[in-house]
Amino acid sequence: MxxxxxxxxxxxxxxxxxxxxxxxxxxxxxxxxxxxxxxxxxxxxxxxxxxxxxxxxxxxxxxxxxxxxxxxxxxxxxxxxxxxxxxxxxxRKIQFAEIDSVDVIEAEKEYDPVENEIFESKVEDVRKSIDFLPQGYKTVVCLYLFENIPQEEIASMLGISHNTVRTQYHRAKKKILLSLRDKIYHE
Structure with a gap:
């Protein structure tokens, strides 16, 4: 060093x-x-x-x-x-829009190679689902989940209301979960 x-x-x-x-x-x-x-x-x-x-x-x-x-x-x-x-x-004139409904993914409880492979597959599916979100939703999700920025601060950064951020996050989450709902995982 x-x-x-x-x-x-x-x-x-x-x-x-x-x-x-x-x-x-x-x-x-x-x-x-x-x-x-x-x-x-x-x-x-x-x-x-x-x-x-x-x-x-x-x-x-x-x-x-x-x-x-x-x-x-x-x-x-x-x-x-x-x-x-x-x-x-x-x-680029990305608009922060709105969308629809969902479910929830259960967290993994113990490490096991097969479960880990399934988990990694789910993570990749979530990543792909996030990538397909409208850019405005994707920005809110990334800032909130990956950058740990509070919703109030995201609203200020984006120049939109806190309610809009909350709504976009909720709708993005629903859209992600809807896209994952049809995935079949061998658990």
């Missing part, structure tokens, strides 16, 4: 604030993959996600002097990325 790999966030921020290229490189290396995954879940397009990732880190490097709480570095970067992804969707 090189000395730079041992740097904590506070040291990385100080290096970036001093315009140290090694600090910028290490900060990018440390967070780029996780931030990319968050962006990709929202925009679902590799090229667009890569572009937004680059824009995100350009903003991070320009605005790093404004970061006041070192402990929240990753969430600060993620918030910039999510805002950029949402702005990108708005430019």
């Amino acid at each position: 090189t000395p730079i790999e041992k740097q904590n966030d506070q040291q990385l921020i100080a290096m970036c604030q001093a315009n140290n290229d090694l600090g910028f490189s290490e900060l990018y290396r440390k967070y780029a993959k996780r931030i990319y995954n968050s962006i990709h879940r929202i925009v679902s397009h590799t090229g667009e996600a890569e572009d937004i990732l680059q824009e995100t880190f350009l903003t991070v490097f320009k605005e790093i002097d404004r970061l006041s709480n070192v402990a929240s570095l990753e969430s600060w970067i993620k918030r910039i990325a999510i805002n950029k992804a949402i702005s990108h969707l708005r430019k």
Whole structure:
């Protein structure tokens, strides 16, 4: 492990604030993959996600002097990325719409290879179901479930009411469960 790999966030921020290229490189290396995954879940397009990732880190490097709480570095970067992804969707004129009804998937209780294979198949089916949601629903689901952003904050980020977010999440969940209802799993 090189000395730079041992740097904590506070040291990385100080290096970036001093315009140290090694600090910028290490900060990018440390967070780029996780931030990319968050962006990709929202925009679902590799090229667009890569572009937004680059824009995100350009903003991070320009605005790093404004970061006041070192402990929240990753969430600060993620918030910039999510805002950029949402702005990108708005430019594409993605509408946040509405849909219909569902059931619930039971959680797995014990590990067993066969059950694990079934579980992984279900996870893939859920992922595919989320991918087929209208973009507005998909954005709400990804922000709420994968990014753990509260619904009130999602509403603020998207410029829609909390009730709309709640309705879209509920309808997206129903749509996902409806698409899974017809799947037959050998349990």
